[in-house]
Amino acid sequence: MPPAFRTLTTAAIFATLAAVPRPHPPLWLVGLAVWAIAALAIPAAGLVLAAAESGAPVMLPALLAITADSLLLAAGLTALALALAYPLARAVTAPWLLLFVMIAPLARAIGALALGMSPGTGSVALARLAGDVPLAALLLRARLRTRPRSWLDAAADLGAGPWRRFVVVEWPHLRPAYLLAAVCIGLLALGDATIAAVAGGGKRYTLGLALREAVLLDAHPRRAAAIAAIFAAIALPSAWALARGLRAAGRSREGRDPPPARAGLAILAVCAAPIAALVVPAVTWPLGQGDALLLRQLPATLAGAGASAVLAAAIGCVTGLAAPPRWSPALLLPLALPPAVYGAAWLVTAQQLGWGPGSGLTFVTLLPGQVAIAHAGATAAFAGAGRLADAARDLGAGPAARARWLWWPLAWPIGAALALVAFALAIGDAGAAAFTSGPGGSTLAVGLEILGRGGDLGAVPRWALGLGLVPLLAAALAALLRRR
Amino acid sequence: MTLSLRALTKSYAGRLALADVGVELPAGGYTCLMGASGSGKTTLLRIVAGLERQDRGSVLLDGRPLDDLPAERRPVHTLFQDYALFPHLGAADNVAFAPRLLGVRGPELTARVRALLADVGLDMSFETRRPAAMSGGEQQRLALARALAGEPRWLLLDEPLAALDRPLRAGLRRLLRAVTRRRGLGCLHVTHDPEEALALADRLLVFGDGRLLASGAPAELYAAPPSLAVARLLGEVTPEPGGDGWLRPEHLRLCPPDRPPLQDMSLGTYPNRHVLSDMSQESLSVPLPSEPARASGTVGAVACLGDRWEVEVEIGGRVHLSRIGGAPACAPGQAVVVAWDPARVLRFAGQPA
Numbered sequence: 001m002p003p004a005f006r007t008l009t010t011a012a013i014f015a016t017l018a019a020v021p022r023p024h025p026p027l028w029l030v031g032l033a034v035w036a037i038a039a040l041a042i043p044a045a046g047l048v049l050a051a052a053e054s055g056a057p058v059m060l061p062a063l064l065a066i067t068a069d070s071l072l073l074a075a076g077l078t079a080l081a082l083a084l085a086y087p088l089a090r091a092v093t094a095p096w097l098l099l100f101v102m103i104a105p106l107a108r109a110i111g112a113l114a115l116g117m118s119p120g121t122g123s124v125a126l127a128r129l130a131g132d133v134p135l136a137a138l139l140l141r142a143r144l145r146t147r148p149r150s151w152l153d154a155a156a157d158l159g160a161g162p163w164r165r166f167v168v169v170e171w172p173h174l175r176p177a178y179l180l181a182a183v184c185i186g187l188l189a190l191g192d193a194t195i196a197a198v199a200g201g202g203k204r205y206t207l208g209l210a211l212r213e214a215v216l217l218d219a220h221p222r223r224a225a226a227i228a229a230i231f232a233a234i235a236l237p238s239a240w241a242l243a244r245g246l247r248a249a250g251r252s253r254e255g256r257d258p259p260p261a262r263a264g265l266a267i268l269a270v271c272a273a274p275i276a277a278l279v280v281p282a283v284t285w286p287l288g289q290g291d292a293l294l295l296r297q298l299p300a301t302l303a304g305a306g307a308s309a310v311l312a313a314a315i316g317c318v319t320g321l322a323a324p325p326r327w328s329p330a331l332l333l334p335l336a337l338p339p340a341v342y343g344a345a346w347l348v349t350a351q352q353l354g355w356g357p358g359s360g361l362t363f364v365t366l367l368p369g370q371v372a373i374a375h376a377g378a379t380a381a382f383a384g385a386g387r388l389a390d391a392a393r394d395l396g397a398g399p400a401a402r403a404r405w406l407w408w409p410l411a412w413p414i415g416a417a418l419a420l421v422a423f424a425l426a427i428g429d430a431g432a433a434a435f436t437s438g439p440g441g442s443t444l445a446v447g448l449e450i451l452g453r454g455g456d457l458g459a460v461p462r463w464a465l466g467l468g469l470v471p472l473l474a475a476a477l478a479a480l481l482r483r484r
Numbered sequence: 485m486t487l488s489l490r491a492l493t494k495s496y497a498g499r500l501a502l503a504d505v506g507v508e509l510p511a512g513g514y515t516c517l518m519g520a521s522g523s524g525k526t527t528l529l530r531i532v533a534g535l536e537r538q539d540r541g542s543v544l545l546d547g548r549p550l551d552d553l554p555a556e557r558r559p560v561h562t563l564f565q566d567y568a569l570f571p572h573l574g575a576a577d578n579v580a581f582a583p584r585l586l587g588v589r590g591p592e593l594t595a596r597v598r599a600l601l602a603d604v605g606l607d608m609s610f611e612t613r614r615p616a617a618m619s620g621g622e623q624q625r626l627a628l629a630r631a632l633a634g635e636p637r638w639l640l641l642d643e644p645l646a647a648l649d650r651p652l653r654a655g656l657r658r659l660l661r662a663v664t665r666r667r668g669l670g671c672l673h674v675t676h677d678p679e680e681a682l683a684l685a686d687r688l689l690v691f692g693d694g695r696l697l698a699s700g701a702p703a704e705l706y707a708a709p710p711s712l713a714v715a716r717l718l719g720e721v722t723p724e725p726g727g728d729g730w731l732r733p734e735h736l737r738l739c740p741p742d743r744p745p746l747q748d749m750s751l752g753t754y755p756n757r758h759v760l761s762d763m764s765q766e767s768l769s770v771p772l773p774s775e776p777a778r779a780s781g782t783v784g785a786v787a788c789l790g791d792r793w794e795v796e797v798e799i800g801g802r803v804h805l806s807r808i809g810g811a812p813a814c815a816p817g818q819a820v821v822v823a824w825d826p827a828r829v830l831r832f833a834g835q836p837a
Contacts, residue, residue, distance in 0.1 A: 387564065387566065387568045388568055388570060388571075390535050390555070390562075390564070390568065391562070391564060391568035391569075391570070392556075392570075392581070393534070393535065393554070393555035393556045394533055394534075394535065394555055394556075394560075394561055394562045395556075395561060395581050395582040395585065395630070395631075395634055396556045396557070396582050396585045396586065396634055397556055397581070397585055398554075398556045398557075401556075401585055405581065405584075406570065409572045409573075410571075410572055
């Protein structure tokens with residue numbers, strides 16, 4: 001981690017921790033109000049106000065047809081991902097699963113095409129499943145760590161075979177994790193615009209893609225608002241489910257790894273195939289104009305993603321450590337709203353405020369999702385830290401002493417890891433940034449998507465591979481930090 | 485420093501956790517709080533520590549109210565049930581946490597930490613070890629050293645021995661007693677284990693449903709509990725044969741039908757011999773009655789409890805328990821006579837056996 005990056009992370013987390021002792025209800029209420037206004041109310045209000053203006057009708061039948069098609073695809077992908085997740089969860093450890101989850105959807109979509117698949121449902125399914133199956137496996141593995149071994153032993157002792165034991169004991173235990181995974185994967189599939197646009201080749205529609213076209217191609221805020229309303233209706237119960245699942249994940253840290261099953265390694269190989277397919281074209285095609293174009297976008301993308309990641313990690317750590325658990329659904333709501341919804345809402349809002357697209361707007365758009373991710377990670381990592389705070393207070397540590405001697409040493413490695421996760425997500429995002437980065441794309445991922453649709457055969461796989469390897473680099477950096 | 489609790493009341497979501505609890509605890513005394521789960525013991529401890537705020541009432545130390553002091557400024561430290569050791573700090577740094585906050589530094593800090601670790605039986609090899617690399621007993625010792633390091637006036641202990649196995653628990657119980665006595669420290673110790681409470685306490689407070697049910701010297705409360713609930717919390721009771729009172733199983737003696745009763749086992753089998761030194765000689769010399777009460781029955785079962793034997797005797801369709809110091813000379817199905825001192829029968833108004 002560069003010294004400046006670390007110093008900035010340190011200063012941000014430390015200052016926030018020192019400033020916000022626990023508990024301090026009035027200050028937290030102000031924080032929640034600011035969050036609700038900035039992350040939720042302003043973009044929603046902008047979209048609603050734009051939709052209220054006179055314009056073309058929504059064309060409800062077409063919208064319902066897209067919704068049904070999108071739901072069908074999401075349901076199919078979710079079912080497949082959940083079925084494949086169990087053996088993968090038994091075979092691969094959590095850090096490796098997280099690595100695959102963090103690979104940018106755009107890189108997976110370009111990788112699926114690089115495998116020689118033609119654009120369409122198959123390519124979309126492979127690109128989605130390459131990330132969705134590891135995500136479901138990650139959630140499932142957390143639950144598998146607390147599988148009730150004594151109940152399984154008791155069932156076996158009473159004569160239940162493997163299938164009966166699974167149905168009677170293991171399935172009821174795993175059901176919350178399956179439910180959480182289904183919610184996450186369903187939301188990702190419904191809201192996806194990037195994979196559908198690149199790997200779908202116009203043959204596959206999702207609600208996220210419909211939203212993108214409503215705003216960017218058709219300039220139809222009413223339809224955009226209608227689609228966003230569908231997403232909001234799904235997001236509210238999903239945020240609640242996410243918060244519940246997160247608490248369960250936090251409780252599973254003390255468990256033991258499940259017995260390994262090698263069959264899952266074959267599924268991991270399938271998930272790795274799209275990225276592996278990028279290697280040959282990436283190294284064999286000569287450098288061209290596309291490379292120069294993307295190279296120019298790299299510094300601003302790195303700076304924007306880095307700054308938003310540091311800020312998000314700091315806020316996420318503070319809320320994960322100290323915010324009351326009942327606030328989790330509100331803090332996780334941006335995670336339940338697809339990036340495309342945020343991008344569309346902020347673009348429409350910015351247009352009304354006279355604020356042009358660019359790095360600033362992309363920063364504001366990406367931040368709530370990154371904060372939600374960081375909050376989720378910190379909540380799971382700091383589960384049970386309240387008793388340490390009680391112990392520190394009991395031993396005489398005031399707010400500043402607690403921040404210095406307890407929270408900071410506990411929070412900074414987790415904060416740094418969360419910043420890396422948020423950074424990897426931001427740098428690979430093309431879902432929200434497609435709306436906010438402006439014509440030509442001011443971020444690397446959006447520029448890459450534009451070049452991909454234009455058919456650049458050299459730069460696209462090369463840079464997509466680079467995006468795909470960002471999580472690996474982040475993981476290596478995290479491992480280095482851990483050793484230190 | 486005398487710790488005074490005055491009319492403490494606390495409720496959670498409409499459920500009363502503590503109801504008007506008031507008690508004076510003398511300086512340097514060892515007080516145990518007993519009660520079933522959910523009886524308000526831990527709530528009381530957390531209120532004294534400042535980790536919870538009472539709805540009503542007051543906590544005073546030497547007459548000075550602590551209510552407006554945050555937890556970090558109260559002269560009390562807690563030994564938590566799960567120890568709450570800081571996972572990112574080694575043993576020495578865990579112990580040094582409170583002294584550092586008090587401004588102790590350098591050689592003085594090192595010496596204090598080493599002395600405390602030695603005091604609780606942890607040698608220098610533990611200094612850099614993290615809590616995760618220590619056993620349950622070692623963690624408990626470390627937590628005790630950490631709590632003592634800030635030189636509290638009162639030590640609050642929240643079921644500190646609950647997670648340990650029996651032999652370890654006995655050893656650490658003795659350590660706890662020795663260390664706190666040596667320092668003249670006032671202790672408020674929450675437990676649900678009667679053996680632990682009777683062994684450690686100078687004074688016993690028994691809680692039920694958030695209310696203080698009984699308060700007094702452990703031996704006195706054991707011998708004359710004010711209610712059946714208190715009697716049961718402090719040890720097992722068995723119905724008085726043919727009567728409406730209750731007896732401790734060690735007060736129900738056995739003998740063959742044609743012989744006089746065995747010598748009274750109550751003194752020898754009083755829970756844990758080591759508490760005998762805490763009891764006055766007067767309480768030990770209860771004279772045996774010349775005419776003990778007697779009843780005939782049949783032995784139902786005989787079980788060895790290690791240092792004692794338990795015999796189930798069926799009399800008139802009811803099962804009665806007798807505990808004796810050695811192996812009984814009787815077998816299931818055999819006729820026996822049980823005898824007891826009528827003076828030891830426990831009677832509670834409205835709670836017949």
